Amino acid sequence: MTDxxxxxxxxxxxxxxxxxxxxxxxxxxxALFLAGPLTGxxxxxxxxxxxxxxxxxxxTDPYMLLQSVxxxxxxATTALxxxxxLLATYALIGGRVYCSWVCPIxxxxxxxxxxxxxxxxxxxxxxxxxxxxxxxxxxLAASAVTGAIVWELVNxxxxxxxxxxxxxxxxxxxxxAVFLFDxxxxxxxxxxxxxxVGAFYGLVGRFALLRVNAASRAACDDCMxxxxxxxxxxxxxxxxKGAEKGHGSVILSSDCSNCGRCIDVCDRKxxxxxxxxxxxxxxxxxxxxxxx
Amino acid sequence: xxxxDPDKALPRVKDRRRFLAGxxxxxxxxxxxxxxxxxxxxxxxxxxxxxxxxxxxGEEADFAGACVRCGLCVRDxxxxxxxxxxxxxxxxxxxxxxxxxxxxCEMCEDIPCVVACPTGALDHGLTEIEKARMGVAxxxxxxxxxxxxxxxxxxxxxxxxxxxxxxKLEKQHNMRTGAHALFIPTVNSEQCTGCGKCEKSCVLEKxxxxxxxxxxxxxxxxxxxxxxxxxxxxxxxxxxxDIIDLPDRMPGVAQ
Numbered sequence: 001m002t003d004x005x006x007x008x009x010x011x012x013x014x015x016x017x018x019x020x021x022x023x024x025x026x027x028x029x030x031a032l033f034l035a036g037p038l039t040g041x042x043x044x045x046x047x048x049x050x051x052x053x054x055x056x057x058x059x060t061d062p063y064m065l066l067q068s069v070x071x072x073x074x075x076a077t078t079a080l081x082x083x084x085x086l087l088a089t090y091a092l093i094g095g096r097v098y099c100s101w102v103c104p105i106x107x108x109x110x111x112x113x114x115x116x117x118x119x120x121x122x123x124x125x126x127x128x129x130x131x132x133x134x135x136x137x138x139x140l141a142a143s144a145v146t147g148a149i150v151w152e153l154v155n156x157x158x159x160x161x162x163x164x165x166x167x168x169x170x171x172x173x174x175x176x177a178v179f180l181f182d183x184x185x186x187x188x189x190x191x192x193x194x195x196x197v198g199a200f201y202g203l204v205g206r207f208a209l210l211r212v213n214a215a216s217r218a219a220c221d222d223c224m225x226x227x228x229x230x231x232x233x234x235x236x237x238x239x240x241k242g243a244e245k246g247h248g249s250v251i252l253s254s255d256c257s258n259c260g261r262c263i264d265v266c267d268r269k270x271x272x273x274x275x276x277x278x279x280x281x282x283x284x285x286x287x288x289x290x291x292x
Numbered sequence: 293x294x295x296x297d298p299d300k301a302l303p304r305v306k307d308r309r310r311f312l313a314g315x316x317x318x319x320x321x322x323x324x325x326x327x328x329x330x331x332x333x334x335x336x337x338x339x340x341x342x343x344x345x346x347x348x349x350g351e352e353a354d355f356a357g358a359c360v361r362c363g364l365c366v367r368d369x370x371x372x373x374x375x376x377x378x379x380x381x382x383x384x385x386x387x388x389x390x391x392x393x394x395x396x397c398e399m400c401e402d403i404p405c406v407v408a409c410p411t412g413a414l415d416h417g418l419t420e421i422e423k424a425r426m427g428v429a430x431x432x433x434x435x436x437x438x439x440x441x442x443x444x445x446x447x448x449x450x451x452x453x454x455x456x457x458x459x460k461l462e463k464q465h466n467m468r469t470g471a472h473a474l475f476i477p478t479v480n481s482e483q484c485t486g487c488g489k490c491e492k493s494c495v496l497e498k499x500x501x502x503x504x505x506x507x508x509x510x511x512x513x514x515x516x517x518x519x520x521x522x523x524x525x526x527x528x529x530x531x532x533x534d535i536i537d538l539p540d541r542m543p544g545v546a547q
Contacts, residue, residue: 052364068411
């Protein structure tokens with residue numbers, strides 16, 4: 001994809017810095033949970049649903065707890081404190097940081113996307129982005145009606161974690177289904193259109209401080225690499241191309257998962273992580289476009 | 293509305309139609325998915341009788357809404373009694389349970405599984421393990437129970453953590469020999485915690501005594517029933533004083 005001239009100027013590591021960091025983070029979280037059962041050194045107990053770190057720090061998935069509340073259940077203090085800590089964290093650093101830096105399914109769907117673009121498999125079904133919010137609402141309504149935490153019955157994230165940590169059962173089949181769904185039915189479909197966990201964290205991180213900033217957007221040469229690599233490409237346009245319309249250069253959409261792939265692939269070094277209040281370093285627009 | 297100008301009105305109507313159709317399509321699709329999830333949730337509520345919940349778990353329906361399936365209770369169980377239901381087994385996926393015949397509950401005094409539960413799905417109000425009600429032991433296999441056959445096995449009675457309270461041996465006449473006693477293991481459901489140690493240690497190939505969910509194991513009197521002898525005791529004497537004692541009619545005796 002990146003056959004543009006300057007790519008040779010940056011090494012493979014530099015071009016995949018954030019991707020590698022993300023993979024390390026995703027696997028690192030799994031390793032933290034796995035260390036206990038495998039080696040007997042208990043750092044984190046539990047799963048992503050609810051955990052206890054070093055015997056003192058409780059963390060509970062706020063979306064799971066919200067379903068529990070809709071199921072007419074009043075959670076105990078530990079769970080409430082754990083959910084509050086996570087809510088505050090994600091509200092600060094960006095809700096969908098969960099999707100790109102913690103969630104193990106992201107590795108699965110990214111692999112699917114890599115294959116799908118590699119073999120040029122048709123995009124398939126592309127429903128509206130808002131579908132995931134409908135699904136989010138549906139899970140809460142279904143929890144209220146049935147009195148059970150319904151998304152836990154099918155949630156591939158916790159199924160995968162529980163499978164790895166407590167015994168796999170048929171959990172692998174659900175993960176495989178997500179992989180194949182993304183590959184053949186709907187490219188980027190699961191994380192981008194369906195998953196209510198991502199939708200929930202997107203809403204949580206609506207006003208997050210940590211954002212991607214198209215700070216040097218004036219240097220953009222329209223190579224489209226960032227659009228090709230971004231799992232939610234619609235978030236880029238206002239920040240990258242909105243200078244004339246008065247849009248700031250910070251990507252403010254809550255759909256952005258702060259994955260940093262755009263920072264990686266951009267040879268013009270347009271993007272960087274910054275606070276949501278940052279400004280573009282509006283250099284005078286330079287004629288960076290390739291000579292026709 | 294600019295109804296007078298059909299050129300302008302028509303696209304607007306079309307847009308509105310497309311918009312409403314889009315909403316309807318999404319709502320229906322998501323509704324069907326919700327229905328399936330709801331049915332799955334209902335189905336998951338049907339717990340098999342051999343799967344026993346940890347101490348402090350409430351009614352099955354409440355448990356499904358309170359347990360986040362994190363497995364912290366499993367981790368803190370010192371005897372590896374508890375496990376999380378794997379996907380594809382008959383127990384609601386991810387929920388903790390144990391099988392008494394495999395590893396029973398050892399009834400830890402500090403109840404670490406309940407302490408570990410972050411959500412209170414295992415009731416933190418349970419602080420004395422003797423008050424746990426995981427189920428009730430029932431001697432379902434009477435025809436094969438060695439004590440029923442007139443032998444002195446007594447193992448379920450001996451291993452019971454609440455010996456002589458939750459399980460007693462009640463003497464009956466042995467009609468087969470005519471000369472011996474049967475020592476019948478008898479469970480008192482008000483004392484039994486459902487820990488399953490009796491089921492685990494039953495010496496038969498398949499346990500004659502088993503822990504069942506309480507609602508399966510117990511009958512219930514009608515609310516209007518009064519047991520005469522209990523009422524009499526409560527009252528401290530016959531409820532009707534001076535009851536008329538009619539003469540008994542004896543056969544063959546002229547009145």
